[in-house]
Amino acid sequence: MITGKNYIGNQLSATGDKIFKTFNPLLNIENDWDITEASKNEVNQAVQLASEAFKTYSKISGARKATFLREIANEIEALGDALLQVYSSESGLPNGRAMGERGRTLGQLRAFANHVEEGNWVDASIDTAQPEREPIPKVDLRKMNIALGPVVVFGASNFPLAFSTAGGDTAAALAAGCPVIVKSHPMHAGTGEMVASAVIKAAEKTGMPNGVFSNLNSSGIEVGQTLVQHPKVKAVGFTGSIKGGRALYDLAAKRDEPIPVFAEMGSINPVVLLPKALNNRADAIAKTYAGSITLGSGQFCTNPGLIIGIKSQGLTRFVNTLAEDIVKIEPSCMLHPNIAGAYETNKENALAQSGLKVLAGYENSVEPNYARQVVTTVEGDTFLNNPTLHHEVFGPFSLVVQCENKAQLESIISKLEGQLTGTIISDENEISEYSNVVNTLQNRVGRIIFNGVPTGVEVCPSMQHGGPYPASTDSRFTAVGVDSIKRWVRPFSYQDWPNELLPDELKNENPLGISRLVNNVKTTAKI
Amino acid sequence: MITGKNYIGNQLSATGDKIFKTFNPLLNIENDWDITEASKNEVNQAVQLASEAFKTYSKISGARKATFLREIANEIEALGDALLQVYSSESGLPNGRAMGERGRTLGQLRAFANHVEEGNWVDASIDTAQPEREPIPKVDLRKMNIALGPVVVFGASNFPLAFSTAGGDTAAALAAGCPVIVKSHPMHAGTGEMVASAVIKAAEKTGMPNGVFSNLNSSGIEVGQTLVQHPKVKAVGFTGSIKGGRALYDLAAKRDEPIPVFAEMGSINPVVLLPKALNNRADAIAKTYAGSITLGSGQFCTNPGLIIGIKSQGLTRFVNTLAEDIVKIEPSCMLHPNIAGAYETNKENALAQSGLKVLAGYENSVEPNYARQVVTTVEGDTFLNNPTLHHEVFGPFSLVVQCENKAQLESIISKLEGQLTGTIISDENEISEYSNVVNTLQNRVGRIIFNGVPTGVEVCPSMQHGGPYPASTDSRFTAVGVDSIKRWVRPFSYQDWPNELLPDELKNENPLGISRLVNNVKTTAKI
Structure with missing residues (x-):
């Protein structure tokens, strides 16, 4: 079922030797299937x-793009349990x-289908001529x-479906009218190929031009670098580490023609406990956070990754309950030995910092x-004076x-770097005494949460997923929700x-019946 | 009237020695007034x-920002003829x-006042809770x-009012809720100071916080570099040369925290004659273009800067009429000896290119x-093979x-770099035979014009002023019109x-009465 080949448009290809x-x-074993990394030649073919x-694809109607996007969703569904099995075997x-993430992925594709079918997203604006205007018409x-x-x-390591091959970035770009070349994530290249086959089938069934989608395998950084530097590539979407995202941003900024890189990167998502x-309710908060962490x-x-409070009996109770509860939770498998290894290294590096105390840790032995x-x-x-603790x-x-x-x-708060989210845990009326904290936190995040947890990113128009650097490379855009098409x-x-x-969007007759700004008034009327 | 000092917030300051x-x-003489370049310390003070x-300024209401913007317009008007005289003496x-550009500047300020007073620009979007939703609320x-x-x-050299101190970039940023620090253009620093005094007066009259606006003089590149690299600066607007804009873009991209630079740069604005x-109507077209050039x-x-046609009797007639007509036009004064000097150098460099022939040039002697x-x-x-001719x-x-x-x-067309505009001169029904040309041109420009001239940039919502690199550093934004606030x-x-x-924009009651997307439906209703 998995060939390990690349999709160069609708052709399976594996001319490389890696x-x-x-x-x-x-x-804790390798999967059976071999994956062939895309050769430089294949990368260039895909871009060409x-x-x-x-x-042609940039000019087809919203209705036709919607048909394509819905067919992708249908073809992914048609992969059935086989996809879920490969997903789990490549991610743990x-x-x-797997089912939840597939549902999210299908939901995203269908949401973008509705979005471009409705058509208002193009922000059509018309100012009609005034030939008699003085001094100039x-x-x-x-x-x-x-x-x-x-x-x-x-592709993102931590979302093999929802932020990879046919995930949010791809759905948004295809909806916008942009062909997509996926640099498949090496940890789940088999999953990626299966999803890619669904996209290609959908493209063929709905008559999309060959090349509207390609899927390239790679185990190192060369394929990605070649893609970002290719003159015919016009934008980049990335979800991953600060190091990886920044490297791509730097490459793109150094091109003769710089191109936008939207990278959604690291965040420690500060939580302020008032x-x-x-x-x-220290105990209840602690239990909730044991789950979220x-x-x-x-x-x-x-x-x-960061919880901040002012010393008090309440904070002590929170800390104690968190310590008690967190060790009751059964550990689970990470995505890959490299990620588990990096976790161990980073954890040990943090624990080696002077002044850091372990409250609690799961100590029983676990599977690899x-x-x-x-x-x-x-x-x-100590936190203020040690930047390593902000990582x-x-x-x-x-x-x-x-805090004292x-x-x-x-x-x-004022010294934190940019974050995806910030959370305030507060009683009613309490928050108004902390308006400075709230305002300062707002300037560092893309989404602020009241009495909740930052995990759980709702896919809806009002979601902002992206924040001041290094949460993302451009805080003016979101990676989640239909507005992500604006990238x-x-x-x-x-x-x-x-x-x-x-x-059609701009014709006098308004054949699509979309909402347009006509001479400064929003209307669906003809001209 | 002109002190030559910097405005560090509402304080005139000149502690530097340059x-x-x-x-x-x-x-062809220096103006009387001395201008003092801002010191590093003054730059830092302005940013602080x-x-x-x-x-505070980021949180004030649209209504208050509108009052501020309108008062800036009023105070600029109140400067009266004195401003126009300094403008002319610093620009030729x-x-x-001068009057036209002042009118445009006032119009921009008032358009942004209306825009933020109306308030829909914030793109408010609300998705209400569904606590009973399964599997998660x-x-x-x-x-x-x-x-x-x-x-x-x-500040831009070529628009001392409309794209400088209180020009489009400043009006858009102030409307957005961003304090502005102007790096005044050295060629019209006196004009800049006068306009800055109007902004400061308006800020004081309408109770805006000190620091909402500063105006810094500089003759070299240091002040600008310091500003772009300052960690508390979050975005940059620039209008000028590719070299200057790219240098700022590169500086900003190399920061620990990269920031967006919107630079509107060079363009040769290709015109295709069908x-x-x-x-x-070769003669009529030629006469129109003699004026536009x-x-x-x-x-x-x-x-x-670039007119392209296919060899024919018509093209020959166009060329001949253009040659005849262009020399009838009286030359005018350029902005500065440096700009006039650069024109001579670049012109001679172009003329030295093999295969380039002079059709016509004004040959009488002119004033300095x-x-x-x-x-x-x-x-x-020849054009295809010599990139210098594309500059x-x-x-x-x-x-x-x-063309042959x-x-x-x-x-x-397919080998042109990004441009602000592209123009097609066509007879009715003719253009449909050139859909490839039109489509290719569209991918290289921000605005496409039918049977017109690219000069004359209407300030209205439907204007796009910005295009693929190097026309601008980010084609996803415009530098002209109210949408420029999105930068x-x-x-x-x-x-x-x-x-x-x-x-207020997001409260259930919708106290501002703005249009909002509520659960995916546009409405001005309460919740």
Whole structure:
């Protein structure tokens, strides 16, 4: 079922000589199938095909793109349990998670189908001519969003379906009218190939141009580097580490023609515990956070890696309950031995920092590649003075900072780097006494949460997933939700263009019936 | 009237020891007033003040920002003729242009005032909670655009009012809720100080925080570099050369925390002349273009520097009429001896290219700093093989490329770099035979024009001013029109946030009465 080949457009191809295997972390053995890394020639072919496909694909109707996106979802569903099995054998993630993530992936594809079928997303705007205007006549101007060009999507290690081959970035780019070249994640290349086969089938069934989608395998960094530097690639989507995302951003910025890289990277997702909330319900909060810290072995971008409170009996109770509860949770398998290994290294590096104390850690022996959760604590001034403690430890690890007072809490928040999320745990009326903390936190995050946990990223129009650097490379965009389409489009104006040659979105008759800004008034009316 | 000092917030300051003068190119003498370059300390003070001001200014209402923006317009008007005189003495531009550009500047400020007063620009989006949803409850999410942080604006040499101190970039950033630090253009620092005094007066009258605006003088590159590298600066706006814009982009990309630089840079604004149009009205087209090429001494970003046609009797007639007409136009003064000097150098460099022929040039002697227009011609294959001919010659210079056939025309278009505009001169029904040309051109420009000239950038919602690199550093944004506010904002989500603590834009009651996306439906209704 898995050939290990690359999809160069609709052709399976494996002309390269670099072979690798994926790994089953649960069984701690390599998976059977061989994967062939894309050769430089295959990379160039894929980009060339994408560039050709762009000429037609960028112009097809929203209705046809919707048909394509829905067919991708159907074809992924048609892969059935076989996909879920490969998914689990390449990630160690349980069947329930596989089903949930597949559901999310299908939901994203269908949400984008609805979005482009409805069509308002192009932000059509029309200013009609005023030939009699003095001193100079006013021209007719009509603007809408158009596709940027071929987009490269890097698969994410921690979301083999929802942020990889046909995940959020791909769905958004295809919806925008951009062909996609996926740099498949080496840890789940088999899953990637299966999903890619579904995309290719859907493209063929719905008459999309060859090259609208390619899927390239790679075990190292060369394929990705070649893609990002290719002159015909016009944008990049990435989900992963700060180091990886920054390297791609730097490569793209150094091109003769720099291109946008939207990288969703690291975050420690600070959680601020306010005193009254701690006083009234420290135990309940601690139990909730024990669950959030260990969810999915702590392998979510929104994992709460930093919890901050002011010293009090309440905070002590929180710390004690967290310590008690976290060790009751059964450890789970991480995605790959390399990720489990990095967790161990980063954890040990953190634990070696002066002043860091272990509150509790799971101490029983575990199977290979399982992550043993640890919660730690540190004084406020120690945290302030040691930048190493601000780094993400990817996995079920969290640090509780115990501040001396409100001023120190404010100072810590003001020195945090950019984050995907910030959370305030507060009793009613309490938060108004901490408006400085809230305001400062807001300037460092993309989403702020009241009395909740940062894990669980709802896919809906009002979600912002992205934040000030290094949470992402451009805080002006989101990686989740239909607005993520904005990463892959640019506004384009037609001046005095003949009505019959305008795209349907901008024609006088408004044949698509979309909402448009006409002479500064929103309307679905004809002109 | 002109002190030559910097505005560090509302304080005039001149602690530096670098003094320079502006230049009157018409009289070919230095202007009287001394300008003091901002010291490193003053730069840091301005950024620090902006960063403090951001805490409150980013949160004030659209109505209050509108009052501020309108008051800036009023205070600029109140400067009266004195401003226009300084403008002309620092730019050589005539009084009519000064009045026109002032009108445009006031219009921009007032358009942004209306835009933020109306309030829909924040793109408010609300997804209400579904506590009973299975398998997990849906949280309440509310999203809107918020200000990025302090913005640095570089004054443009060619628009001392409309794209400098209180020009489009500044108006957009202030409207967004971002404090602005202007790096004043050295060629019109006196004009800049006068406008800055108007902004400061307006800020004081309308109760804006000190630091919401600063104006820094500089004659070299150090002030700009320090600003772009300052950790508290969060975005940059620039209008000018590719070299200058790219240098700032590179600096910003290399920061520990990279920040967005929106640079609107060079463009040769290709114009394609189709055969039937040439056959029917070559003379009229030539006369129109003689005017467009020489408008404002060719110192507009949208100056048509490249005209492309297929060899024919019509093209020959166009070329001959253009040659006849262009020399009838009286040369005018350029902005500065340096710009006039660069024009001469670049022109001579172009003329030295093998195969380039001069069609016509103004040959009479002119006053110092006046630009003598030149139109040139070249064969299609010569143009294709010499990248130097693709470079902008800033000034009244244009190159007519005479192609052998349609295929060569297509080939030339496909090899052009990114441009602000592209123009098609066509007879009715003719353009449909050139859909490849049109499609290829569209992929290289931000605005496409039918039977017009690229000069004349209407300020309206449907204008796109910005295009693929190197026309601008990020084609996903415009530098002109109210949508240019999007450069300075980021989406921000509130999750389960208490209604009374939400910004007005997202409260259940919708107190501002703005249009919002509520559970996927656009409405002004309450929740």
